[in-house]
Amino acid sequence: MAEEIKYQMNGQLADNAVTVDNKEDMILVPVSNGTADEARIIAEMKAEDSGLREETIQHVFALRNRVVKRLLLSGINVNDGITYASTAFRGVIENSQWNPQKNSIVVNFQMGAELREAIKRTTVNIIGEKGSAIYIGGVTDASTRAQDASATAGRAFTLTGSKIRVAGTDAAVGITLTSAGGTVTKITDDLYVMNDPSKVTFIIPANLGNGTYTLKLTTQYGGNSKQQLKSPRSVEKTIYIGTAPAGGGGTSGGPDGGLEENPLG
Template sequence: MATTEKNSVMVELYDLSITEQKDDRFGRVITSKSLSEEDLVNIAVTRRTDLNATTLKAAMEILKEIAIEQIANGASVNFGLGYFSLGVNGVFIGDSARWDSSKHKLSVHVTPTSNLRQAINSCTAVVRGMATTGLAINSITDMGSGEVNSRLTPGGGINLTGSKIKIEGDAAGVGIKLINQDTQEETPIPRQSILVNDPSKITFIVPESLANGDYLLVLTTQFGNSGSLLKEPRSCNSEYILKVTV
């Protein structure tokens, strides 16, 4: 069950450079693995041999479609691991104000279910000290909208901050790529699209052809503090899923 005492995560420490204390650190949970819906279905089948993978997938798709339909029509829906409802962004001027799509936008509010909160609260966290690589992505800012850790705009600029993130080396995989979470298709960022490439900041242009969807940003580099390249490239995933909506 999700709330057993066996639930445990590993935490690594990184320098907290925004404070005056030289020994201040912040913790980051190490992502143990990345699972797709298909992976979850396969796990369910191994635990319950009476379940059929094809039926599970079909049922999941039907339920998702119904949930999306109901949410898009103003319903509050308890589905999966969260409660979903719509909110409104933007300011209205006057009692008779009308909807202006250039100023107003609907947004989705998600609140974790009590089962998920309980599982997290009962989880054991083990701190294993400073991260061996120090490679970390701290923030991803969409320059067009100003949104942080949430959006990518095709053809627009992205400011990425972090630690030891400079793209260096010619080993396979070195660079920045965006992985579509539905199709797992990978879109690499061309080197010529990287405008700033520093240890703590990278600025790049998002490909104009990037399709709508949810994306994971993965950065891989051989950059080392000593000025020499690391023998093996090291990778870091963004903590947040980034959405593209054109």
Template sequence: MATILHKIKAYLYDNVLTKDNPNDFTARTASERSLNVQQICQSAANRGGADISASAMEHATELFLKEMAYQLCDGYSINTGYFTANTTIRGVFDSPSETFNKDKHSIIFQFNQGEKLRAEIPNIEVNILGIAESSAVILQVMDVKSGSVNDLLTPGRNLKIVGSKIKVTGDDASVGVYFVDATTQERTKVEQSDIVTNNPSEVMVVIPELAAGTYTIEVLTQYSGSQSLKEPRTATLDKQLTVA
């Protein structure tokens, strides 16, 4: 019997990703926060998970990640044991002589769990906290140009946002879809005319001309399903998105 070393808390949400059962739910991890390299190294040093200082571990990790990215850009596949990574070309080539076209094709990096990480799964206990409070939630986004889910953003192209109670509606001036720069916290609001589809479980927008960087996405809405809310509520995707 596996020893429980870790605990994950999760809430249940209406499953809008499948249509066959209107009464089923999907679990979403109640993540407290996102950890960066520095925080992970500091945690390892504090709990005895590293035999070097946090700063030395952080420096070595950054060197490793930089070199890994370099090798991925040369087309090599990566297998760390904890995750695998490879470079993938998206898009259709209409003839054997067609060359790569950045307006038609795209490059993405795909990461998947490795054997060492999978081996930790039996050591995790999942505590379902019940049905989440009836509020707006973003479950996933898809960059239509690249087909990337919860990862890439292609400025000027469509982004499909799937969730619950995310219809963009209300009289408050703050209502809308926002891309928030993860570094500067600058907020870029999607023009109303660039909201292509606007339904309770799916919103499609044209991605603004964002600079290269990392972003979070927010939907502010007064939609509740019955009557308009007095104050907007915010749905935020718990993953960061990248403009290359």
């Protein structure tokens, strides 16, 4: 039955802000249909099988999460078809002692085989130009020059895109970084280096630990310095303070300290 499912995404054309001199160079921006949280996923699961009680799905959902966390944090890689997850350590070990202030555990993710197959069955519809779109087309870590969404705490980080100038009086306006644990850090005014419509550079707070963060830029910028939107609009991007997962994830170390063969190849 699963093989009969057909997936569909919509995209809108937008100017490539990186190639300023080439007005014909376009990129495709996915049309967002919102974010699915746990409640949305459970509701979708119940809709797939109306015979299941919501309480049962909630219990299985919580049990699955608990088991996956236990496995990962016991050093066991988890391959559920959607993702392949593995743990790694960050930071230099001093005096053969683990120091939570300098060392951390991170979880790297790779795309699973089932998700790769689903992508092959996905139709992309181009539904015209995005017009006054706000989007982030690229990111750069000033410390390493990396453009893989990795960032360095205490160093500059650059966003390129369209209509991303941070402006407006609404309380939500600004840039926030939300950790995987849900802690929200807002970039203060003194950390902005450049704030232009197609390029925003700011300093990553030095006290943020390594890990995955959701970067959210919210603005009322409407296209010029005199035009301000009544309601703010936002764009989000996942970034990694520290080392970004290679190819969307990482490879765990084997018993001898070498790299294990990719189980998803």
